[in-house]
Amino acid sequence: MMSAQEFKSVLKTEADAVENYLSTCLNNRNIPQRLQAAMEYSLLAGGKRLRPVLCLAVAAMLGAKKEHIMPFASAIECIHSYSLIHDDLPAMDDDDLRRGKPSNHKAFDEATAILAGDGLLTEAFVLMTETAQHISAPSVLSAVNTVAVAAGSGGMVGGQQLxxxxxxxxxxxxxxxxxxxxxxxxxxxxxxxxxxAILGGASAEEQQCIRTYGANIGAAFQIVDDILDETGTEEELGKPVGSDLEQGKNTYPSMLGIEKSRELAQERVDTAIEQLTAFDGAEALFLRKLAQYIIDRVS
Incomplete structure (x- = not known):
């Protein structure tokens, strides 16, 4: 078993490892100084590092070495950071704060913020392809395709439009x-x-289980974020409480209420955990705990 304290310690260790890698991954890229400063301003602004930690933990659960997967995992965080920069722009969500700091376009300017997002998105593909130094090219190609589809117009970008x-x-x-x-x-x-899963050499059946795990914790994460927007503090959120409702956004609590939203999030977490029954070891236990940790934030 893994206690809550042990889980948080492991999560911090994994997030710190990602942080250390991110702090140097844009070096020696011939990036103009102001642009690199803007890119790193958002990339190194903190956060849970949930996405790279998930990628690393799943790959390690399947026997891959985390240091071989780190460039790819960090690339996903670059894409996430780019999306936050662009989401905050005046033409989008028009947010002045991100993780308790001025949004990128407030700290620099709107044009630089746009370019910083563009830069992080493109540098992500440099990092992903570097993984081929240790992982087979077909596996890396398949994983890059998976990211491109998820981050593109039928995924994250399309979701922002909706x-x-x-x-x-x-x-x-x-x-x-x-x-x-x-x-x-x-x-x-x-x-x-x-x-x-792909980079760790999972079978088709294992990939499906892990894909379902990821889809369900992703849903739970969003539901919990919607709940915290109404019940959390500005310190927890890094932005003013109630900003979603103020902007007229539809949320799970606005449709279902707080309690039913909590129940739905727990259902998603339970479904996610069920997908890992065929896996064992420390990483599988960590991934189960991580799923429950998402809902524990609003328990």
């Missing part, structure tokens, strides 16, 4: 909300797990 389309509307159905979040938030979390 989010803007749905903002201010009162006729959005629960099914539409779930579809939007599965694309905007869930796709990158799911593909983090799926890429760990």
């Amino acid at each position: 989010d803007m389309d749905f903002t201010g509307r009162d006729d959005v159905s629960l099914e539409e909300l779930q579809t939007m979040h599965a694309m905007k938030t869930g796709a990158l979390i799911r593909c983090s797990c799926e890429c760990g």
Whole structure:
């Protein structure tokens, strides 16, 4: 068994390892100084590092060495950071704060923020392909394709478009909300797990279990974020509480209420954990604990 304290210690160790790698991954890339400063401002602004940690843990569960997977896992965090920079822009969510600091376009300027996001997105593919130094090229190619689909117009980017389309509307159905979040938030979390499976050499059956695990924790993560937007603190969120409702966004609590949203998140977590019954070892236990940790944030 792994206690809550042991889990948090392992999670911090894994996140710190990602942080250390991210702190140097843009060096020696011939990036203009101001642009690199803007890219690193957001990339190194903290956060849970959930996506790279998931990728690393899944791959390690299947026997891969984490140091071989680190460039790929960190690339996913670069994509996540780019999306946050662009989400905060005045033309999108128009947020002034991100993780308790001024948003990128506030710290620099709007044009530099756009370029910083573009830079992080493109550098991610440099990092992903570097994984081929240790992992077979066909596996890396398959994982890169998985990321591109998840982050693209049928995934995260398309989900952001739906989010803007749905903002201010009162006729959005629960099914539409779930579809939007599965694309905007869930796709990158799911593909983090799926890429760990691909790079770790999982069988087709194992990949399906891990894909389902990732999809369900991605859904739970978004539901919990919606709950915290109403019940959390500005310190926890890194932005003002209630910003989603203020902007007219549809959320799980606005549709279902807090308690039913908690129940739905727990159902998703339970389904995720069930997918790992065929796996054992420390990494599998960590992934089970991580799933439960997502819902524990609002318990």
